[in-house]
Amino acid sequence: MAAIKQISIFAENKPGRMAGVAKALGDAGVNIRALTIAEAGDFGVIRMVVDDTERGYTALREKGFMVSETDVLAVEIKDVPGGLYEIANSLGMNNVNVEYAYAFVTAKAERAMLILRVDDVKRAAEVLSEAGVRIATKGEIQQI
Amino acid sequence: MFEYWNPRIERMPVDDLHELQGKRLRSLVRYVHDHSSFYRQRFREAGVEPDDIKKLSDVTKLPFTFKIDLRNTYPTGMFCLPENWVVRYHVSSGTTGKPTVVGYTQGDIDMWTESLARALTSVGLGREDVIQVSYGYGLFTGGLGLHYGAERIGATVLPTGAGNTERQIELMQDLGSTAIACTPSYFLHMNEVAQKMGVSIRDDTKLKAGIFGAEPWSDETRKRIEESTGIKAYDIYGTSEMSGPLFTECHLQNGIHIWADLFLLEVIDPKTGEQVEDGERGELVVTTLNKWAFPLIRYRIGDITILNNEPCECGRTHPRIMRILGRTDDMIVVRGINVFPSQVESVLMRIPEIGDHYQIIVDRKGPLDVMSVKVEMTESTFSDKIADLMSLSKTVARLLKGVLNITAEVELVEPGTIPRSMGKAQHVIDRRKV
Ligand SMILES: [Zn+2]
Numbered sequence: 334m335a336a337i338k339q340i341s342i343f344a345e346n347k348p349g350r351m352a353g354v355a356k357a358l359g360d361a362g363v364n365i366r367a368l369t370i371a372e373a374g375d376f377g378v379i380r381m382v383v384d385d386t387e388r389g390y391t392a393l394r395e396k397g398f399m400v401s402e403t404d405v406l407a408v409e410i411k412d413v414p415g416g417l418y419e420i421a422n423s424l425g426m427n428n429v430n431v432e433y434a435y436a437f438v439t440a441k442a443e444r445a446m447l448i449l450r451v452d453d454v455k456r457a458a459e460v461l462s463e464a465g466v467r468i469a470t471k472g473e474i475q476q477i
Numbered sequence: 478m479f480e481y482w483n484p485r486i487e488r489m490p491v492d493d494l495h496e497l498q499g500k501r502l503r504s505l506v507r508y509v510h511d512h513s514s515f516y517r518q519r520f521r522e523a524g525v526e527p528d529d530i531k532k533l534s535d536v537t538k539l540p541f542t543f544k545i546d547l548r549n550t551y552p553t554g555m556f557c558l559p560e561n562w563v564v565r566y567h568v569s570s571g572t573t574g575k576p577t578v579v580g581y582t583q584g585d586i587d588m589w590t591e592s593l594a595r596a597l598t599s600v601g602l603g604r605e606d607v608i609q610v611s612y613g614y615g616l617f618t619g620g621l622g623l624h625y626g627a628e629r630i631g632a633t634v635l636p637t638g639a640g641n642t643e644r645q646i647e648l649m650q651d652l653g654s655t656a657i658a659c660t661p662s663y664f665l666h667m668n669e670v671a672q673k674m675g676v677s678i679r680d681d682t683k684l685k686a687g688i689f690g691a692e693p694w695s696d697e698t699r700k701r702i703e704e705s706t707g708i709k710a711y712d713i714y715g716t717s718e719m720s721g722p723l724f725t726e727c728h729l730q731n732g733i734h735i736w737a738d739l740f741l742l743e744v745i746d747p748k749t750g751e752q753v754e755d756g757e758r759g760e761l762v763v764t765t766l767n768k769w770a771f772p773l774i775r776y777r778i779g780d781i782t783i784l785n786n787e788p789c790e791c792g793r794t795h796p797r798i799m800r801i802l803g804r805t806d807d808m809i810v811v812r813g814i815n816v817f818p819s820q821v822e823s824v825l826m827r828i829p830e831i832g833d834h835y836q837i838i839v840d841r842k843g844p845l846d847v848m849s850v851k852v853e854m855t856e857s858t859f860s861d862k863i864a865d866l867m868s869l870s871k872t873v874a875r876l877l878k879g880v881l882n883i884t885a886e887v888e889l890v891e892p893g894t895i896p897r898s899m900g901k902a903q904h905v906i907d908r909r910k911v
Contacts, residue, residue, distance in 0.1 A: 345889075399859050
């Protein structure tokens, strides 16, 4: 399966919550690969991809955070004009809905990656592979 | 399995019961008149003589007693016997103003214990049971009251008191507690802690019954407790002025049996002071019929409930009161509308996506009252999607509006962030008073 696990954390909008998340992960030796925050007034959801999902999940739970795991795809954005369009277009043409997406650049700035949350992960993986888009595996995310 | 502690009294024909009440009321009025300058003066002001009280229905001729009277006569000005008759004091912490001191003769303690022995028997507890008393011991009446009642029926008491929750759960397992007595909010907290310890109350303990009270709670909370832990949850009622916790539902869970030989209850319209029809909501008024150091005549206790005089299917003939909706003191007025925390609770507990704990915050923004309700997310239903979370808070707000008729802001918070309580939970924070 090409999908990787994303960790989502429910967080109230109050000072120090983000720092608390970062500390819990840091103390557990877990590195954050990509992160985004979706806000809605009093609360938000922090979404992240880390190198060791299981350890990160456990560390956050032990610190009392409310966490859940979601299947997402990590795809490489080609370093050419229209790289992102290609991805979005092939999903759209095949009726795969993108619920949200966020991008990050790998540590050595070698590659730009996109985390995609779609309504049909399996179908999205097929469509993207056919379009020649590279999908990163769990192992690769750990290695980046 | 479901027996009577005192079958002759508990199943006494209603007419006989009323006659007994009338007789006891007559001697009580004579007694307080002779023993208390406070009541003597009150009777004089109301133009009533002890001889005017001949039968039960004459009770309405008597003047009311108010909380303020207890405060004004602090500490022992309303006692009807000298202190050397008193074998125990309990003191209730007044949330507003001075505390109330209640004194008990040996006979008063025995009456209290008898009342609870009947109650505990009516929910099927007896000699074989281990009753964990997790109410606070000490000046608060909950701990010692239940303790004596449980011992009287021959059960084994595990007097843990409140707090030290992990140890309570260990002892519950090791000593095989079959029943627990505490506030419903503390039991919910205990269940949370047990889960964190990897202990399932349903599978890993022998607990089968909970006696929950000292704070208003709802049928929806009962459902939640029963479904999540597999125990039967019973409501208990009684305030420190009356002695302490005194009455519970029977195993049929259909109203709290009030022992009419011991207490005379009326439900009145708080505005007019007139008794309301049976089945109508009103304020509870208490007259003690067998209590001597600190008797009460038509005491306005402030709890809102409904009286039901129909004999119960369990065979008990004594009147029942429905679950306490709240206290007139607990009622908050938001934009001119009366809100009881228990109404909010009954809405929240119907929504499986939110946790067991909540807090109501009332504040003033400019000229307007704003009510917000904090509820905790639960891990099992946490969705990563913002839209789901928004729609959850909208659903809660819509259901609250349906019941309360006012708009409340709903704030979703992280689990474990609403303060837990070992005793009475603080469900309302009113910032307008500050
Ligand atoms: Zn009954």
